[in-house]
Amino acid sequence: MTQNLPYSEPLRMNQVGVGVTRRLEPDEATRARIARALDLQALDRFSADMTVEPSTGGWRLSGVISAHAVQSCGLTLEPLPVDVNERFSVGLAETAPDETSEIEVLMDEDAPDVIEDGRIDLGQYAVEQLALSLDPFPRKPDAAFVQPEEPGDISPFAVLKGVKDRNDPGQG
Secondary structure, three states, X not given: OOOOOOOOOEEEHHHOOOOEEEEEOOOHHHHHHHHXXXXXXXXXXXXXXXXXXXXXXXXXXXXXXXXXXXEEOOOOOOEEEEEEEEEEEEEEEEOOXXXXXXXXXXXXXXXXXXXXXXXXXXXHHHHHHHHHHOOOOOOOOOOOOOOOOOOOOOOHHHHHHHHHHHHOOOOO
């Protein structure tokens, strides 16, 4: 099964050893794909410094993402520049060999992400951390919502009355 990810940088877990550090800096075309995937007007700069190292019970992916993006104001649709500089840390665990085909859903935020097929996608984690750092409801500081006026007659019969008046001016 292939997924259409905007950015992919796979890392095989057997390459990690005692730890590995990578710096990701997607090119302009990749940043454009990420911007489309995250509904951004632009993504002028994006980088991620990431470290994967062994930890108790699995692995730890940590790092910092840095970006300059342009979101759209939710009210005016005007460009809203935003700078992101966020640290993150994610636990990772390999699947246990005695797992069944049943899926158990846990609502534990500290539950580690499962490593599938012996690899993780650093690019996917970088994009995910960027998405989590963006304001889901961007709004310019001076933007204000103005409630439109309600129409006087909102009854469907009011529309029919107007049609009848135009077609039959002599009948009532």
